[in-house]
Amino acid sequence: MTTHINKLAIFGVGLIGGSVALALKQAAAVGEVVGVGRSRANLEAALKLGIIDRIAASPATAVQGADVVLLAVPVGQMAVLMQAIAPHLGEETLITDAGSTKQDVAALMQQHLAAHLPNCVPGHPIAGAETCGAGAARADLYQDRNVVLTPLPQSDQAAMEKVRALWQACGAKVSEMPSIEHDAIFATVSHLPHLLAYTLVDMIARRDNADTLFSFAASGFRDFTRIAASSPEMWRDIALANREALLSEIAQYQASLEQMRAALAAEDATALEAAFRRAQTARVRWSGG
């Protein structure tokens, strides 16, 4: 399926939003890209890099005549933006987002974009890194990556297909699921690991001999803790937005860790090796897939 967007309005021209613009331009799937953001310097960098064609004077002018509005800002900023754009959205304008949690975005859309729900399609591109800002954007960020769309009950099928086509034009593999299922899955495979990594690094950083400990940390530690270099504000918001699912995952992890601790305390070599082997087998199979 091919798509063409005459005007795309991107709110938040960082790694995520900027890479959408670059990918669509590379695919010749977009006409004009206008950018909105809190940092003037970042928007000017995006303009210079050819990510956007124009800096919008306001949220209102950004969305006027836009085929698609992409909200690529932290979830904490979305309510205000939705309120700002709601009166200015055209009948045909699609609204989508790139937030890491979806039940909260769906609720915000229901609250602030009530007149436009058939055109609203919440989405989550599974890509990202510790880097941020327009300078980090790349045309191939979404190549072969997963994008999950979580339609509202009111989302129009044609709107879904257009947003799907937008992400496919970026090279992504698009799937659909209910927002509650999305949030449960990402609590497990993304939000929990982030919280575990932050917890370990914070625990070490607070020790008197932190410098010595870090000086002997090697490649295994480096990879395990890479995600602890992620944005504290963003992950605070994600954790709070997906609080119930994440609390459930933490509780289950605490139970699993306690089992592991008990096996070690009891010098139960068989149980330890069995758990390590199940993990190793699953991890090796996954990385091969």
Added chain:
Amino acid sequence: MTTHINKLAIFGVGLIGGSVALALKQAAAVGEVVGVGRSRANLEAALKLGIIDRIAASPATAVQGADVVLLAVPVGQMAVLMQAIAPHLGEETLITDAGSTKQDVAALMQQHLAAHLPNCVPGHPIAGAETCGAGAARADLYQDRNVVLTPLPQSDQAAMEKVRALWQACGAKVSEMPSIEHDAIFATVSHLPHLLAYTLVDMIARRDNADTLFSFAASGFRDFTRIAASSPEMWRDIALANREALLSEIAQYQASLEQMRAALAAEDATALEAAFRRAQTARVRWSGG
């Protein structure tokens, strides 16, 4: 300091032992390298790859006339090997190892190599990967890596200097510390992260929807869990060998995780962000160092 070893006997010619041989050969710091191991196929591969010059007929013949004996086998195999070589060790032969835990190796040396303690120098090269076998060995594995020596009370100063020179010839940075301090440090920065990663992957692998969960896991998860692809036997042995220190680290981590969980349960955005930020700051500073 330069060093020359006329005959080096390596027990366990895998990634760790094989890389020592290759590094010393590249530095022209060794004459003959003889290999001993459980797998004939691996030894023949090592011979073919030029890692070793000869496969020893037995542990006894391997150590005869050797300047240095390197025990690069899992700690679980060391007692038997020490018993096998003890009667055949020369007056001048140095004995060192590459085990990840050091109090247990020291205890084994005290028990099985009592007549040779001045020549015994336990060591731990901080390098490794999920790969194993002679085919994984590389001459540059130890370049700029840390090697920690944990002398016995009886270790001779000259023996220490020779083992230090051996590792420096491999390109490593060598430090010394008591074995108890070593084991505490590595419980924190290596053994605990391994156990945490194994625990997460095992928890996910046992779920009914494991395939779905893994299919949405992305690069953060991949890096966080990379160490869960490590050898189950080796990590079972390390966990048990360093049981007390590791149990203490697990307990401290459980307390830290419970604090994090409580902050999330209480929707304490300030506490969450503060912890995430301390971790991020420490992690960014460390990776820059």
